[in-house]
Amino acid sequence: MAFRRRNKSYPFFSQEFLIQNHADIVFSLVIFILIGLMFETTAKTAILFIQPQYNISTMSADGEVTLYHYGWKDCATVLFYLCITIILHAVVQEYVLDKVNRRLHLSKSKNTKFNESGQLCVFYLASSLWSFYVIATEGYLLHPSSLWENYPHVHLRFQVKFFYLTQLAYWFHALPELYFQKVRKEEIPRQLQYISLYLLHILAAYLLNLTRVGLVLLFLQYLSEMGFHLSRLFYFIDENHHKMFEMWSIGFVLTRMITLTLMFLAVGFGLARSENQMLDLETGNFNILSIRLLVLFVVCFTQSWLLWKFFRFQLSRTRELRLEQAARKRAAAKQQMQRTLKRDSVGHHENGLIKAENGTSPRLKKIKAP
Numbered sequence: 001m002a003f004r005r006r007n008k009s010y011p012f013f014s015q016e017f018l019i020q021n022h023a024d025i026v027f028s029l030v031i032f033i034l035i036g037l038m039f040e041t042t043a044k045t046a047i048l049f050i051q052p053q054y055n056i057s058t059m060s061a062d063g064e065v066t067l068y069h070y071g072w073k074d075c076a077t078v079l080f081y082l083c084i085t086i087i088l089h090a091v092v093q094e095y096v097l098d099k100v101n102r103r104l105h106l107s108k109s110k111n112t113k114f115n116e117s118g119q120l121c122v123f124y125l126a127s128s129l130w131s132f133y134v135i136a137t138e139g140y141l142l143h144p145s146s147l148w149e150n151y152p153h154v155h156l157r158f159q160v161k162f163f164y165l166t167q168l169a170y171w172f173h174a175l176p177e178l179y180f181q182k183v184r185k186e187e188i189p190r191q192l193q194y195i196s197l198y199l200l201h202i203l204a205a206y207l208l209n210l211t212r213v214g215l216v217l218l219f220l221q222y223l224s225e226m227g228f229h230l231s232r233l234f235y236f237i238d239e240n241h242h243k244m245f246e247m248w249s250i251g252f253v254l255t256r257m258i259t260l261t262l263m264f265l266a267v268g269f270g271l272a273r274s275e276n277q278m279l280d281l282e283t284g285n286f287n288i289l290s291i292r293l294l295v296l297f298v299v300c301f302t303q304s305w306l307l308w309k310f311f312r313f314q315l316s317r318t319r320e321l322r323l324e325q326a327a328r329k330r331a332a333a334k335q336q337m338q339r340t341l342k343r344d345s346v347g348h349h350e351n352g353l354i355k356a357e358n359g360t361s362p363r364l365k366k367i368k369a370p
Helices: 015-020 022-038 040-050 074-104 108-138 158-180 188-207 211-237 243-270 289-344
Strands: 055-060 063-068 348-350 353-355
Touching (some): 015 022, 040 074, 074 108, 158 188, 158 211, 188 211, 188 289, 211 243
């Protein structure tokens, strides 16, 4: 199974060989783990990678329900789905984005941004639909107070825990992809910034048992980012598409405002009024003042930083547009002035002599001698 076209063969275990065949190597590793399910001696170890761990069965009004909590064995599950994500990344790149790139004939810098936006657009679309489905089925839309009531939310349903594990797998997979995709050195710091921010917020929501609030915030963030990358894809296809960026700008600011409001409502007021305010690592209770302030500070700082970058970019873009308009006006005024001078001029000079409009030189009058 080959994900990349082999234009040239490289020595085994060389850097180029690893980059060119990384999807095939990871695919072989996944097949090896799946084969482990076929044998009784290795089945328990293989299930550790494939299936979420730490499940417990409880009785409810609907019957027996299986719930999950987190632990160190989740690292193995995240590692397995990280490999799955690398394979899916290669499939999207080879069979979708590369084919579009051959038709568009983009420059190298635009090609890199197009691939980045294409990959993220697919991920944001799938994750936003998935998170909205989880929010709707868990009842968070009809009962917003359930985001902070009955904290700590230690026990999770399968779909909630699996969602968080796949989110962690995707953003951890983005780190080796910087090497596999040969991202330019100038682009690495920017990409590391948003990858680190996503990992920080998702891990904090998962480990501090704030999964309900985190799920809603991820849905809002993914929806906003999907709008941006869709706008950039349409811009690369046709540079006259600017209206989608204007629509995204409005949605971006609204997303930041809703995120801050929801965090203050859930953490600043909801958890602050809870009766169970004590640090208990065994029960997973982190509802104390210092942790609440730290969570609010991290979220507010991130949202403020994003707004500052957004407004700074908009101001610089507005300044550039004004300079371009002023330059166009000066060029138009200069052309108009040149046209006016041509109309007013009766003749023109050539080789130091005045020429008439018909191209003949005027005759000099003879002066009679006295």
